[in-house]
Amino acid sequence: MSLLEIRNVTRRFGDFTAVDRVSLSIEAGEFFTLLGPSGCGKTTLLRMIAGFDLPDDGSIFLNGTDLADRPPEDRPVRTVFQSYALFPHMTVEGNVAFPLKMAKTPAAEIPTKLAAALEDVRLTGFGKRFPHELSGGQKQRVAIARALVTHPTVLLLDEPLAALDAKLREDMQIELINLQKEVGITFVYVTHDQTEALALSHRIAVMNAGHVEQQDEPSRIYGFPRTRFVADFIGHCNLLSGPVVANAGGFVTLDIAGLGPVRVAAETPAAVGSSGAVALRPEKIRIAAVAPSDTPENHYRGTVAEMLYMGDVTVYKVQTPGGEKIEALLANSASGRAKFFDVGDAVEMSWAVAAGHFIPE
Amino acid sequence: MRRSGRLGKWLVSGPPLLYLIVFFAIPTLIMVLASFRTPGDFGGLTPLFDESGKLDLNVDSYVRFFTESVYAEVFLKSVWYALLTTLLCLALGYPLAALVARSGRKHRNLLLLLVILPFWSNFLIRIYAWMIILGPQAALARGVNGVLGFFGHEPVPLLFSSFAVLVCLVYVHLPFMVLPLYANLEKHDQALLDAAQDLGAGAWQRFWRITFPLSLPGVYAGAALVFIPALGIFAIPDILGGPDDSLIGNIIKQQFLETRDWPFGSVLSIVLTVAAVVIAGLAAWIGRRNLGTPSSARTARA
Numbered sequence: 262m263s264l265l266e267i268r269n270v271t272r273r274f275g276d277f278t279a280v281d282r283v284s285l286s287i288e289a290g291e292f293f294t295l296l297g298p299s300g301c302g303k304t305t306l307l308r309m310i311a312g313f314d315l316p317d318d319g320s321i322f323l324n325g326t327d328l329a330d331r332p333p334e335d336r337p338v339r340t341v342f343q344s345y346a347l348f349p350h351m352t353v354e355g356n357v358a359f360p361l362k363m364a365k366t367p368a369a370e371i372p373t374k375l376a377a378a379l380e381d382v383r384l385t386g387f388g389k390r391f392p393h394e395l396s397g398g399q400k401q402r403v404a405i406a407r408a409l410v411t412h413p414t415v416l417l418l419d420e421p422l423a424a425l426d427a428k429l430r431e432d433m434q435i436e437l438i439n440l441q442k443e444v445g446i447t448f449v450y451v452t453h454d455q456t457e458a459l460a461l462s463h464r465i466a467v468m469n470a471g472h473v474e475q476q477d478e479p480s481r482i483y484g485f486p487r488t489r490f491v492a493d494f495i496g497h498c499n500l501l502s503g504p505v506v507a508n509a510g511g512f513v514t515l516d517i518a519g520l521g522p523v524r525v526a527a528e529t530p531a532a533v534g535s536s537g538a539v540a541l542r543p544e545k546i547r548i549a550a551v552a553p554s555d556t557p558e559n560h561y562r563g564t565v566a567e568m569l570y571m572g573d574v575t576v577y578k579v580q581t582p583g584g585e586k587i588e589a590l591l592a593n594s595a596s597g598r599a600k601f602f603d604v605g606d607a608v609e610m611s612w613a614v615a616a617g618h619f620i621p622e
Numbered sequence: 623m624r625r626s627g628r629l630g631k632w633l634v635s636g637p638p639l640l641y642l643i644v645f646f647a648i649p650t651l652i653m654v655l656a657s658f659r660t661p662g663d664f665g666g667l668t669p670l671f672d673e674s675g676k677l678d679l680n681v682d683s684y685v686r687f688f689t690e691s692v693y694a695e696v697f698l699k700s701v702w703y704a705l706l707t708t709l710l711c712l713a714l715g716y717p718l719a720a721l722v723a724r725s726g727r728k729h730r731n732l733l734l735l736l737v738i739l740p741f742w743s744n745f746l747i748r749i750y751a752w753m754i755i756l757g758p759q760a761a762l763a764r765g766v767n768g769v770l771g772f773f774g775h776e777p778v779p780l781l782f783s784s785f786a787v788l789v790c791l792v793y794v795h796l797p798f799m800v801l802p803l804y805a806n807l808e809k810h811d812q813a814l815l816d817a818a819q820d821l822g823a824g825a826w827q828r829f830w831r832i833t834f835p836l837s838l839p840g841v842y843a844g845a846a847l848v849f850i851p852a853l854g855i856f857a858i859p860d861i862l863g864g865p866d867d868s869l870i871g872n873i874i875k876q877q878f879l880e881t882r883d884w885p886f887g888s889v890l891s892i893v894l895t896v897a898a899v900v901i902a903g904l905a906a907w908i909g910r911r912n913l914g915t916p917s918s919a920r921t922a923r924a
Contacts, residue, residue: 313820333819334819334820334821340816346816347817348814348817348831359821359831360821363823363827411822
């Protein structure tokens with residue numbers, strides 16, 4: 262049995278089902294992320310794990326024990342709140358020592374544990390400060406130290422980096438990864454930021470409208486989105502829809518309007534005549550002025566309709582003869598030039614059969 | 623530009639300043655001066671310069687206050703009543719303020735209205751109403767004495783007693799405790815209580831370690847608003863108290879209106895004012911020390 266087992270958990274608010282029969286198994290020592298847009302139920306699920314909310318149906322097991330009858334203060338689970346929720350009338354030490362006092366830790370042990378917790382988050386020497394004397398990143402670290410000082414079984418993090426600016430967020434992401442490795446505590450992380458989820462997690466559950474769309478490792482979530490929602494939500498993705506016209510040996514062929522037949526790898530068999538879509542990441546598409554000699558099976562002509570120079574890469578939107586726009590990404594590192602093509606240039610798009618991914622509909 | 627800016631500042635702050643000078647600062651100074659003068663034979667004051675043209679100022683009234691222990695006793699009794707009133711208002715007002723602060727927006731306004739509803743009728747009328755409630759023919763006194771009689775106890779009068787004075791003192795001052803407490807509690811962040819609970823704090827610990835310390839600015843404000851007026855009150859002991867329930871306010875009133883010893887009345891007033899300022903200052907100082915945070919952070923939260 263996994264460390265944290267969520268079985269068929271449902272939570273309704275009036276007519277609205279916030280969490281809809283969600284089942285998840287989270288392993289000990291795992292960095293697990295609940296990813297989804299706002300209102301998808303990820304925070305409600307987190308609050309149910311913490312004990313602030315109770316499921317209408319289903320149950321949550323921690324180490325094999327049902328948590329249903331245990332109030333938040335009796336669960337070996339700690340939360341890092343989005344607003345940090347530091348106690349403004351206590352110093353950093355007072356805040357971090359708070360859970361130790363609540364757990365009736367002998368007074369003699371408190372200073373050692375306090376020092377260790379502050380060292381873990383690199384805040385040694387900040388103990389006497391009050392929360393209003395700290396920067397956003399420092400407050401964040403105090404909140405984490407406070408949650409970790411009693412060595413909980415699971416640490417829940419509710420969008421902990423949302424209030425920080427971009428540069429600081431990146432630094433904190435690296436710190437979080439290192440910290441999680443160091444303390445070995447299971448992290449359950451809630452975010453709506455897909456890059457953050459991809460960067461931090463061992464596994465991700467993508468949630469939408471109360472249910473889990475896909476549960477997988479970051480590279481599989483990104484590379485092999487199983488539903489249209491996941492493909493669309495995680496990064497940029499071209500979704501080319503059309504009817505299935507052939508199906509053989511793990512590959513299906515779709516008839517895409519404006520392009521013609523497109524062959525793509527399929528994990529699930531699809532009947533001829535059913536409809537589906539090809540999910541194709543922009544960076545997997547090659548574009549060239551003329552078709553190269555090793556052109557793969559899927560190659561189509563188009564015209565550059567729009568382009569966005571992003572510094573490291575350039576995004577090209579290539580219009581097919583049928584009028585559809587396909588996004589392609591080209592790294593600028595390949596040449597000293599800022600761009601390869603201009604708006605209006607005729608180009609040849611191509612991608613390998615294995616580059617795309619079939620999503621049934 | 624700069625000149626008109628300064629003029630505007632005076633136009634805005636001038637009238638209230640003038641009002642305070644005319645109706646507060648000058649009368650206070652007159653009172654301080656009066657405390658050093660000699661009472662007239664039929665009330666009022668003797669002339670500032672006697673027949674020989676000598677300035678007639680003395681400290682006789684101060685000497686009297688500090689040598690006749692009866693006044694110090696009344697004064698200490700008044701402090702004790704004001705303190706008791708403050709503590710009872712806090713004990714009753716805190717749960718009430720917390721209830722109002724935690725109720726839904728719809729009920730909150732209604733509850734607040736009920737708290738301030740007594741202000742809609744006159745202060746004296748409300749005190750007289752207590753005469754009826756506590757009167758010997760009222761259900762309350764009959765019920766209490768019925769129970770006492772059952773246990774073989776002599777009947778007790780509720781009216782014209784220190785009990786009546788204290789009940790009415792608490793009744794009159796309760797809204798002044800509830801309103802600042804409510805204003806403070808209403809702003810508390812639920813996330814802090816969630817965090818405390820998440821970190822292992824039970825209901826009592828959450829109140830004692832989070833809610834209560836954060837509400838101290840409200841407690842101090844409410845305590846000051848109750849303690850200071852309760853210290854100088856005279857109408858309630860006059861109407862509801864017995865012969866032994868005179869407080870310092872009654873003595874001051876007596877000195878001015880009955881005994882007509884203005885200098886001594888002034889001395890008592892000055893002692894009362896100084897005591898109120900010292901006690902309020904002490905409370906604020908203790909509050910700042912206990913809270914340990916700079917005052918700027920506290921006012922931002924209050």
